[in-house]
Amino acid sequence: MSTIIEVSHVYKAFGGLSVLDDCSIKVEEGSITGMIGPNGAGKTTLFNIIAGNLPLDSGRVRFNGEDITNMPANELFHKGLLRTFQIAHEFSNMTALENLMMVPPRQLGENLFHTWFKHTEVRQQENDVRQRALEVIDFIGLSHVRNELAGNLSGGQKKLLELGRTMMADARVVLLDEIAAGVNRTLLGDLVANIERLNRERGYTFLVIEHDMDMIARLCDPVIVLAQGHVMMEGTIEEVRNNPQVIEAYFGAPTE
Known part of the structure; x- marks a missing residue:
């Protein structure tokens, strides 16, 4: 597989507080890549930078080999790079x-x-x-x-609708921001199945922020772990779950 998203040495601060510090990731075309980390790790900030919703302070972002650093979201939409939001943004009327x-x-x-x-x-x-x-x-x-x-519509149905909107746009890469949040288990199963189908049948690449580890385990390989604004590790879900540094980052104490 070839790299479709490459984030290189990105730095972002708010009011002097560093949120991303020399952060670099790669997303391979055709993958479903997970991104996890404790609250405040910088996951959503990184998503917003990739999706063109937030400018970075330094570093580069490339999409399919093209430099898209600080390119606005509407231009990225036409290139096939889209994101969903933790709270669905439907036209309610x-x-x-x-x-x-x-x-x-x-x-x-x-x-x-x-x-x-x-x-x-x-x-x-x-x-x-x-x-x-x-x-x-x-x-x-x-x-x-x-x-x-x-x-x-229910929260889960709105999330399904957001996924459908990416299909209407002929997306190549979809950034999914906590798509499981507020969704009942039945509709979550439908969401996961649709993501798998879009990946398998239509070649969509997904980058997924999620706290639901069962969903990450089912969907994602590899999994990237962010902590304190940079990548702590990348690997399979089993490697992540068994990594002492990851356990310490989540629970605040080293394993014995």
Whole structure:
């Protein structure tokens, strides 16, 4: 596998407090890579830097060999690099299906000129987008709530909807930020299964921040451990679980 995301010697501070200090990671194309660490380790800050939501102070970020350091999120979206959030960001007053239909960029109907003079083309594109959205909502198992306002969905259903939106954007890499948070075990199983299917059948690469270690164990190889703003170790979940430094970082005392 080739490296699709490379973070090199990144430093980020807030008000003089260092959050990331000489942090470097690599994510291999086609992998589901986990990222864990105690609270305050810098995981979300690193996610925000990779996704273009936060500028770094020094260091470099590359995506598929291209330098994307401090490139804004909207440009990264068009390159196929997307992120989800711990709290889902749905359009609450639109239906689940409409939320998916909003995603594809550069739709003809966004231009007033086209709606007046190219209404046939606009209608055809809308039909194509709708059909694709129907396929995606069936894939993620939300067909039964496709006409429900997204704001009325459960937390788990909203997380599934966010995953569906990445499919509407033809993502290459998806950054998943605590996707298990607030999700019941049944829907969490659906989420994990969909992530596995997207990785296996569509070649998605995932970088996953998660505190649910059972989910990390099922999904992720390798697992990167962050502590105090830098990488402590990288390995399989078993290597991570049995590493005394990792245990000390999480529980604050060395093993006997």
